[in-house]
Amino acid sequence: MSRLGIFVDRKTLSSAEQLNALIRCRDAAEEMGHGAEFIFPVDIRKIPQVDGLFIRARTDPMNITYVASRMAAFAGIPVIDDPDSIQVCSDKVHMYARLMREGVEVPRTLFLSFRDLTPARAREVFDELGSPLVVKEPSTSFSLRVEKVEAPGELLQVARRYFKLSDWVVVQEYVESTYDWRVGVLRGRFLYACKYIIPSQTFKIQDSVNGHVVYCGVESVPPQMVPPAVIDLGIRAGRAIGNGLYGVDIKEGPAGPCVIEVNDNPSLEGGEDTAYPHVYREIVHTLLEV
Amino acid sequence: MPDGQLLLEPPAPGEAITRLSGPARRHALRAKSGPVLSRGSIHSVERDGVVHLVSENYSYKSEAYYAILMQETQGRRVEPGTKAILDAFVVPVCLERARMDGIPVADYAISQSCIPAPAVIYGLNYFACTSHFEVLCDDESARELVRHVTNNGKYPFCSQRLEAGARIERAVSIFGNVSSTDPAMAGMAAGVWDSFCIPLVEIICIDGPCGLRLSSLCPVRYSRLTPAERDLLSAYLSGQVFL
Numbered sequence: 001m002s003r004l005g006i007f008v009d010r011k012t013l014s015s016a017e018q019l020n021a022l023i024r025c026r027d028a029a030e031e032m033g034h035g036a037e038f039i040f041p042v043d044i045r046k047i048p049q050v051d052g053l054f055i056r057a058r059t060d061p062m063n064i065t066y067v068a069s070r071m072a073a074f075a076g077i078p079v080i081d082d083p084d085s086i087q088v089c090s091d092k093v094h095m096y097a098r099l100m101r102e103g104v105e106v107p108r109t110l111f112l113s114f115r116d117l118t119p120a121r122a123r124e125v126f127d128e129l130g131s132p133l134v135v136k137e138p139s140t141s142f143s144l145r146v147e148k149v150e151a152p153g154e155l156l157q158v159a160r161r162y163f164k165l166s167d168w169v170v171v172q173e174y175v176e177s178t179y180d181w182r183v184g185v186l187r188g189r190f191l192y193a194c195k196y197i198i199p200s201q202t203f204k205i206q207d208s209v210n211g212h213v214v215y216c217g218v219e220s221v222p223p224q225m226v227p228p229a230v231i232d233l234g235i236r237a238g239r240a241i242g243n244g245l246y247g248v249d250i251k252e253g254p255a256g257p258c259v260i261e262v263n264d265n266p267s268l269e270g271g272e273d274t275a276y277p278h279v280y281r282e283i284v285h286t287l288l289e290v
Numbered sequence: 291m292p293d294g295q296l297l298l299e300p301p302a303p304g305e306a307i308t309r310l311s312g313p314a315r316r317h318a319l320r321a322k323s324g325p326v327l328s329r330g331s332i333h334s335v336e337r338d339g340v341v342h343l344v345s346e347n348y349s350y351k352s353e354a355y356y357a358i359l360m361q362e363t364q365g366r367r368v369e370p371g372t373k374a375i376l377d378a379f380v381v382p383v384c385l386e387r388a389r390m391d392g393i394p395v396a397d398y399a400i401s402q403s404c405i406p407a408p409a410v411i412y413g414l415n416y417f418a419c420t421s422h423f424e425v426l427c428d429d430e431s432a433r434e435l436v437r438h439v440t441n442n443g444k445y446p447f448c449s450q451r452l453e454a455g456a457r458i459e460r461a462v463s464i465f466g467n468v469s470s471t472d473p474a475m476a477g478m479a480a481g482v483w484d485s486f487c488i489p490l491v492e493i494i495c496i497d498g499p500c501g502l503r504l505s506s507l508c509p510v511r512y513s514r515l516t517p518a519e520r521d522l523l524s525a526y527l528s529g530q531v532f533l
């Protein structure tokens with residue numbers, strides 16, 4: 001019997017869906033004959049006592065999840081998400097740079113530094129990438145700091161706002177679609193797939209419209225219903241980042257499928273795995289039995 | 291198939307990003323005054339095929355961080371690495387890495403609620419910077435400071451106990467050298483340089499009954515350098531002092 005640590009913070013515990021997902025994870029570990037315990041930020045010292053650590057809280061190199069992940073790595077304990085995956089996936093500059101270097105298809109993407117974003121440069125960017133464009137602050141998550149812009153002035157405005165949080169921002173060609181594929185990848189292999197249906201009021205999978213938050217619909221899709229090119233791209237994207245657990249977002253653009261984002265710490269509480277009952281078992285197996 | 295393009299922006303004209311190697315380096319050797327350490331400027335020194343980047347701000351998502359990241363992405367050898375930077379400025383991670391590299395470090399705990407004074411505390415959240423630590427002197431003021439550092443209990447923090455008579459000592463390290471005459475601090479700076487390879491960093495220590503122990507690492511503004519520190523840094527940048 002091994003011990004699984006599940007790292008959670010107050011935010012994880014504040015949602016009913018998250019709580020149910022955590023219980024399913026614990027149950028999977030116990031059914032496999034292992035122990036499972038929750039680890040809170042103040043328990044980071046206990047990490048060396050578990051045999052594997054599964055982080056279920058919003059990861060970022062600047063928050064406590066990175067401390068937990070790094071402590072596990074220092075102690076030689078298998079961890080999802082490992083520090084490298086957190087570093088790469090939490091920062092869209094890092095993530096796209098990695099995907100491009102590894103030849104993984106992404107929408108045409110540029111990085112802009114506050115030092116060189118002048119009105120002239122903004123016009124050039126539209127010439128290079130077309131209109132509209134998508135601007136992203138590198139640490140965005142839940143679509144929070146992703147905006148569509150249609151003119152150089154608008155690009156400057158949004159970028160200036162994002163420059164308060166990051167010296168560089170990402171600008172990207174806009175790829176039209178009504179849903180995002182989400183391909184789950186574990187240790188370089190296909191784990192699950194679902195569709196995130198984009199709400200009709202917006203272009204993002206989550207947005208605030210007239211003060212109300214609108215969420216995407218989640219539709220778990222069995223493997224035989226997923227285009228092989230989408231699965232293949234998901235796997236290649238996951239492998240380009242590392243050997244952990246990733247949720248790869250893919251759009252089918254006019255020129256073929258392209259990766260919008262590789263998420264570490266992909267959510268599993270929204271029904272993503274309905275058609276894949278063994279997702280937690282496979283995660284536990286990876287952490288405790290490999 | 292849409293494919294991305296990695297755009298490496300060259301420094302804007304007139305920008306103080308100096309890359310000293312080859313002929314430029316020899317030229318700098320003859321120059322009287324070193325490069326200008328203007329606000330936000332990033333400088334580099336090359337030695338044995340490794341580029342050392344000097345910045346007053348290495349923080350996550352800063353210009354320097356991304357300059358280093360782009361070098362790493364292209365497989366070039368560059369110091370400090372982005373991983374060392376992330377490790378250095380998150381206090382518990384910094385201390386764990388340092389400890390594993392044989393550096394004496396302060397005892398610490400991660401807490402979310404009030405802790406007894408006296409202690410030094412560092413916020414652990416997206417906006418925390420190691421240079422903004424708080425010293426809790428008495429239990430009275432501790433509550434208020436903890437509330438401040440944790441944003442009303444929202445985020446955890448890292449605390450380090452101050453034993454009776456312990457003091458905070460700080461020193462600016464330039465390529466592992468400090469102007470302090472204290473051999474313990476000089477040894478600390480050498481150890482921190484070996485472990486993190488950050489050319490410009492402030493070392494915060496607790497000096498107590500168990501000797502000098504690392505408390506944290508902080509960024510250093512050029513404007514805060516003493517004339518002697520400024521001269522030493524300029525000498526490195528212009529190649530008058532070798533790594």
Ligand SMILES: Nc1ncnc2c1ncn2[C@@H]1O[C@H](COP(=O)(O)OP(=O)(O)O)[C@@H](O)[C@H]1O
Pocket residue numbers: 107134136140141142143144145146172173174175176180198203204205206249260261
């Ligand atoms: N290049 C793009 N073209 C069209 N829509 C996009 C593009 N990039 C992102 N989006 C939409 O915005 C959402 C959020 O973008 P994403 O890059 O995933 O940031 P976040 O990490 O905040 O979720 C995506 O799910 C997608 O629906």
Ligand SMILES: [Mg+2]
Pocket residue numbers: 141142143249261
């Ligand atoms: Mg996303």
